[in-house]
Amino acid sequence: MTARIVMLHGAVILALFLLQFVASDYAVLTITRIMVLAIYALGYNILFGYAGLLSLGHAMFFATGLYAAALGVTRLGLAVPEAFVFALVCGIIVSVVIGLVALRATGVAFMIVTLMFSQAAFLAVLYFGDITRGDEGIVIKDDQRNFSLFGDAVNLADPVLRYNIALAFLALAIVLCLVVVRSKIGHVLVAIRENENRTAMLGYDVKRYKLIAFVLSGSFAAFSGAAYALLFAYAGSTLASIQYSINPLLWTLLGGAATVLGPVLGTALMFLLVDFASGFTSASLLFVGVVLILLVLFFPKGILGTIRQRWLRWLP
């Protein structure tokens, strides 16, 4: 890994760390949310940007983590660190199973199938409303989120602590993403995206690599979901809806697919844009729709994708 790549990503993480000392309380909360959801987008990008597989159903993995964590602490009596592990394991299991089925479909059929599975998961959340509490959602009580780590009591209701935990997770996700895309796996995934048949002909087990990408991506999503549930003490069915499958696609497209920092930038920018737009219109969906259409028509590579193409060829 070259020095400038390490420096760039280190600088982004450092900037986010320093931001908490100047940001208002409201901004701290928003940035915490952005960072948690950016992990979701980072994972989505591994599948969509690098492997070239457009999933329209990642909300099911996000929701898996969300509900595993929320139910883990409220029903199963898990401590917060255990809930994270539990959610991650659930996310891996669900993404392996769904991946094995969905990856049998290719091209457009893959997109439709992921969309449908995700919708079935959403319906299942509503169907088992006794457990998931449906629309209303599960609210995690503060004492269920307290735990001790290395002898210190940790209270997740503290906004500054929450910010730094989210930042630590995001930093970890960025590093993991960098390692993956610069490893052999990352290169094979790009090769599959560019020409699947040729990659298979070169002797790579295309199916296995696609499944690896799918599971990695689903696990990121599940972890992000778990972080969302535990940091914001809430898990509701809207977070499992189609809207939440489209969001990471939108964020990744805006920031630049197949760039490591693109999804993070896209998530942050979209939050700012929606925040800004909500000042003069309540129609945030309209806004999302228009942005999607404009991106596809005029800006298919996204922000960092375009910057890489024009100026910074080395951007991972």
Add this chain to the structure above:
Amino acid sequence: MAGRRPGHPFSSRTASLLAFFPHLLLAILEGTVAAAVLALSALGLSLVFGVMRVVNVAHGEFFMLGAMLAWWIAKMVPGGPAIGFVAALVVAPLAVGALAFITERLLLRRINYDPEATIVATIGLMFVIQQLALSMFGADAKAVSAPFTYRIALPWFGFSGYKLFVVVASILILLGVWWVLAKTKWGLVMRVTQFDRETATAFGIPVTQVYSAVFVAGAALVAVAAVLIVPIQQAHYLMGLDPLLMSFIVVIIGGLGSIKGSVIAAVIIGLSDGIISMFFSPTLASIIATLAVALVLVFRPQGLFGVPAR
């Protein structure tokens, strides 16, 4: 799915045990109606995918617009539901077709019918249409009365004559589309374009115009479906998702692009949906239909009647 309201007259399981046969009959009748509705809604999607190889995610919103227009026209046109119905049957496909024409020109053509970009762009369009419908028509569900209220008296219960009319109309429309595709020069041109776009261009077929016509026809068909169905359902700005997902299920099981497959899959899914919805719950029916898709994919990835990609 998401927007489905519990409306079945006999949903309690204990009641169904007392008199099983009439319930089964009712379930089969309702299932037949569901199958007809499904086949009709999926037809446009299947046609567009078959010829153009793109998936229109805004398909469900074209359906919703058709239903909304039917409601609006019924309100505006004096002279009772029958006249409003006929007017809607003319105006809604024209209006929705016009929107589809603009979409094809300004969106799909500019991205050169790239499958992935089309999906993303039509998702955007879906949100835009939903939001516009919400601000124009409001968030409440709107009932439209059927053009006639004749009830067929069976020994156990009465059944809406209009629902049977929907079944007959769907069959006629399906036959009509089949006839156009199989027997006319228009159909030949479409099939040639579907088979090989480049060769079609080389033989002087105006491929972009064919695409435009097919996209408009797909939208007009789903608008007709919506006008037929709205007296049974109700118009709501979020109603589009349900027919979209059901259409997806049908075209995946039937095999993308195979109209015959779509129709057969619609009959299977519609009937099972009707029966499961009546005896258990509509949500469960939707979940089972989705799992059926998983099974089909595991054992026959190209769908029941699809041809593997060339």
